[in-house]
Amino acid sequence: MAQPVPTGTSVRAEDLTAKARIRNAALDLFAERGEEATSLRAIASAAGVTVGLVVHHYGTKEALREAVELAVVERFSDAIASAPPEGTASEVVAARDRAVAEMLESSPAVVDYLRRAILDGRGQRRDLVTKLSELTANQVRDLRRAGLASTKHSLGEQVVTTMVRQLGRLFLQPLVDRIADEFDESLDGARRPQLVVGVRR
Amino acid sequence: MAQPVPTGTSVRAEDLTAKARIRNAALDLFAERGEEATSLRAIASAAGVTVGLVVHHYGTKEALREAVELAVVERFSDAIASAPPEGTASEVVAARDRAVAEMLESSPAVVDYLRRAILDGRGQRRDLVTKLSELTANQVRDLRRAGLASTKHSLGEQVVTTMVRQLGRLFLQPLVDRIADEFDESLDGARRPQLVVGVRR
DNA sequence: CGGGTTACTGTACAACTGTACAGCAGGTCG
DNA sequence: CGACCTGCTGTACAGTTGTACAGTAACCCG
Numbered sequence: 150m151a152q153p154v155p156t157g158t159s160v161r162a163e164d165l166t167a168k169a170r171i172r173n174a175a176l177d178l179f180a181e182r183g184e185e186a187t188s189l190r191a192i193a194s195a196a197g198v199t200v201g202l203v204v205h206h207y208g209t210k211e212a213l214r215e216a217v218e219l220a221v222v223e224r225f226s227d228a229i230a231s232a233p234p235e236g237t238a239s240e241v242v243a244a245r246d247r248a249v250a251e252m253l254e255s256s257p258a259v260v261d262y263l264r265r266a267i268l269d270g271r272g273q274r275r276d277l278v279t280k281l282s283e284l285t286a287n288q289v290r291d292l293r294r295a296g297l298a299s300t301k302h303s304l305g306e307q308v309v310t311t312m313v314r315q316l317g318r319l320f321l322q323p324l325v326d327r328i329a330d331e332f333d334e335s336l337d338g339a340r341r342p343q344l345v346v347g348v349r350r
Numbered sequence: 351m352a353q354p355v356p357t358g359t360s361v362r363a364e365d366l367t368a369k370a371r372i373r374n375a376a377l378d379l380f381a382e383r384g385e386e387a388t389s390l391r392a393i394a395s396a397a398g399v400t401v402g403l404v405v406h407h408y409g410t411k412e413a414l415r416e417a418v419e420l421a422v423v424e425r426f427s428d429a430i431a432s433a434p435p436e437g438t439a440s441e442v443v444a445a446r447d448r449a450v451a452e453m454l455e456s457s458p459a460v461v462d463y464l465r466r467a468i469l470d471g472r473g474q475r476r477d478l479v480t481k482l483s484e485l486t487a488n489q490v491r492d493l494r495r496a497g498l499a500s501t502k503h504s505l506g507e508q509v510v511t512t513m514v515r516q517l518g519r520l521f522l523q524p525l526v527d528r529i530a531d532e533f534d535e536s537l538d539g540a541r542r543p544q545l546v547v548g549v550r551r
Numbered sequence: 552c553g554g555g556t557t558a559c560t561g562t563a564c565a566a567c568t569g570t571a572c573a574g575c576a577g578g579t580c581g
Numbered sequence: 582c583g584a585c586c587t588g589c590t591g592t593a594c595a596g597t598t599g600t601a602c603a604g605t606a607a608c609c610c611g
Contacts, residue, residue, distance in 0.1 A: 185387040202559055267525050282529045305533030309526055321518055324468050325510055328483045332506030343550045400590055
C-alpha cells in the first residue's frame, strides 16, 4: 500500500526519486499516446533522465509497463481502502464508488491509460483488466463476508456490474465530448447530455 | 457509394484489386493492433504484395489511413441507405439502427477500428469521428425535412443520442466480455449481462 | 581508509521504420 | 513499330527503436 501523503499537499516532481518519476512519466505518455507510440527516450526526457537509467531501473519496456499497471492498481485499492467500511451495504458501496470516482477525476491519466488497456488487451496476457477484476472480486467477497453484499447473484455478475458502474461512463464520455465539440455552439457545459451506463440482468 | 455486391455472395480476396486488398488489410491490422503498431510491411504481406506497391498506391501511411477511414464511412452510409425510408419516424430510425447494427456485427474490424479512432482522436485533426457525426447530422436533417424527426431538441443533442445508441454498447462490450471471461465458469453465453447505454436529457 | 553496491550518463548496435526510386512486365494508343 | 502509362518488385537509405554495456560519481558499511 502506498505511503500516505499529507492531504492537500501535492507531491512535487523534483521530490520524487528518478525511478518514480520515470514510472509517472510512462503512465502519462502511455495514457496520452499509447504504449506503442511512446519511446523509452520520450519517457526518459519527460522524467528528466536518460534512456540508460530507464533501462537500469526497469530492464525492458514491458517490465516498465507492468510497473505502471501495478501503480494503477494500487491507486484503486488505496481509493477503496480510503472509504470507511461503515453503514449499510449500499452506503459502503456508494462510499467506495465515490472514492474511486474522485481518484479517477483527479488523475485523468489513469482514466486514459485504463481506456487503452481495456481496448488493447491482448486477451490472453495477464493484464490490468485481470488485476482490476480480481481486486473487485476480493472487494465483493469482503462485503459478502461482512453480510453487506447479497449472494443472490453470482460473483461474476456482481463484478461486472461494479466495474461497469465505476468505469463505464468514463469510457464513453470521450465519444460524447468529441461529438459535442463538433456542435459546440449548441451544447455547452451543463447542458451536455448525461450518459447512462449500466447492466440489465 | 459502393458498387452493390450480390447478396449472399462473399467477396473473395483474390478477386479484389491489390489496391483494395491493401486497404482491407490495413483496416484489419489497424483495428487489431492499432495504427502505430502496424508497419507498412505487415500490411503489404497480409495483402500479398510488397511495400513498394503500398507506397505506389497510397503514397504515405497517413494517406492510407485516410483511405481506410473513407471506406469505413462508406460502409455506414451504405448501411443507412439500405434501410427503406418508409413508415413513421420511429420506424425509419429503428430500421436504420438495425441496418447499422447488422453491418457492424458482420464486420468486427470496423467496430475495433472505430473504437480506436474515438480513443486516439488527436482532437484537432479532421478525423473519422468528425466525418461520422457529419454523416449522422445529415441523416438527422433529412429526417427533419421529411417531418420525421422532432425539432424540439438541438441538432447536436440528436446526433449525440443517435451515435451513442448506435455505437455505445459496442464500445463497452469488450470490457464486459473480458471480465466475464475471468469468471467463465459462472457466466456463459445467454446468461451474460446485457449492457444498457444511453443518454439522459 | 578501501571495497562494494547503487544511481546515473553516454555511446554503440542491430533491428525495424516510412519513404524514395530504379527497374521491369504488360497493356493501350497513335 | 515506338511511346507511354500502370501495376508491381526489389533495393536502398536515413531516422528511430529497444536494449547492452562501459564508464563515472556518490554513497554506505566495515
